[in-house]
Amino acid sequence: xxxEGGCNVNFVTSQSEGDISVRTYERGVEDETWSxxxxxxxxxxxxxxxxxxxxxxxxxxxxxxLKVEFTPLGDQGxxxxxxxxxxxFVFKGxxxxxxxxxxxK
Numbered sequence: 276x277x278x279e280g281g282c283n284v285n286f287v288t289s290q291s292e293g294d295i296s297v298r299t300y301e302r303g304v305e306d307e308t309w310s311x312x313x314x315x316x317x318x319x320x321x322x323x324x325x326x327x328x329x330x331x332x333x334x335x336x337x338x339x340x341l342k343v344e345f346t347p348l349g350d351q352g353x354x355x356x357x358x359x360x361x362x363x364f365v366f367k368g369x370x371x372x373x374x375x376x377x378x379x380k
């Protein structure tokens with residue numbers, strides 16, 4: 276239904292005006308992630324589009340709290356979108372030659 280590559284899904288709950296909680300199931304990970312910046316921004320802009328109340332949001336995710344600010348341009352979209360929050364190292368991986376992976380040239 277969502278194509279061969281799948282898709283990310285965000286589950287959003289509005290806590291109060293400008294305060295939402297987001298949980299994200301991320302393709303590739305095939306599980307819930309602690310935070311997804313793109314998903315959080317999309318969730319904020321969707322909430323604003325639906326409710327048109329506030330332009331400074333607090334977003335609660337499993338990994339902590341994020342802040343999203345933006346400037347709406349009416350029907351023309353948004354500009355000056357800022358995502359702010361802590362960056363925490365959670366994973367290290369390595370890809371080496373000879374493991375059946377094709378490398379881009």
